Amino acid sequence: PKSSSGSVSMFFIGTLAGCEAASEGRQVRSGNAAAVGLGLLCFILLAVIVGLSIKHNAEIQQIQNSYTNITLERDQLQTSYTNITLERDQLQTNIFCPPGWKKFMSSCYYISINMQTWDQSRMDCRGKENFWIGLTDQYHQGQWKWVDGSSLTSQYWMKGEPNDFKYWKTGYTYIYEDCAQITFSYDPLSNWKDVRCDTQLTWICEMRTQCREHHL
Template structure:
């Protein structure tokens, strides 16, 4: 036996160390896999709960829309509109809306105004200058900044028009 042979571990000892290293590595991989499985299961459970909540909310909203549509409400672009078949004054129409927990329509886009023209021949909307003559405001108090009517509208014909009506074109 040489001096080098005495400093070298025998083959059996090297194999044992290699087996231990493989076993420890395999054990660590198993622990890592278990941790990853637990994390992914938790993440998927959270996502499933979120999706289930969203589904339930959509079902509730659908039931609300179905309920309103059966009562004559119309849906457009995320809003519902009730169009009464009874002819009333602007004030009486607004009072009726308020009793239903809403108010007269505020038009925010040209598409929304085009939609209103399809609903009924003449229809009151939530625009008035009754507070200050010539200063048009929506029923929520915001001033009229953009309109989609013909030039000169809304106007105050003969100082008798304090409210706005959409007419079918």
């Protein structure tokens, strides 16, 4: 009995020792698998970070290039604007009107101090090789036209004008008010009236501005 009892005891001890060894082996294998999995995860995370960093740097470089191009274009536009301004100022300096003429925009105007009839003043302007500002309906009654043949668009007649008042003339004929006059008025948009063309008034001539010649 003792020998059999001792055999049983040794069997159980041996069995328990084998179970403990197997358990330690499984723990070692599980730890290695976890380490490998963690290392693989770190590698994937690192690859993602590197990829995002490369993409971010590329976007920053693209934005920097765009900013540089915009800056260059702005500088070129500024240079062009400066050159155009200088050319404009130079042209303004070179453009002039003859003595006694008044410059307004791209034209010169001569305002007479003498008084002449409609036809006489027109001849005077033609003699100066420029245009005469005249408005008449003597060729077609009621159809007011400028002397260059263009139709009247903007009108600044005084109230009641043009009235085409007629004057008695010998031989059963009349003289009509077929020429336009600018007269004094508190309203600058209502200062025209029609008068007889043989009325002596001051007049206005118009011509293009002149340009000084530069000799090299």
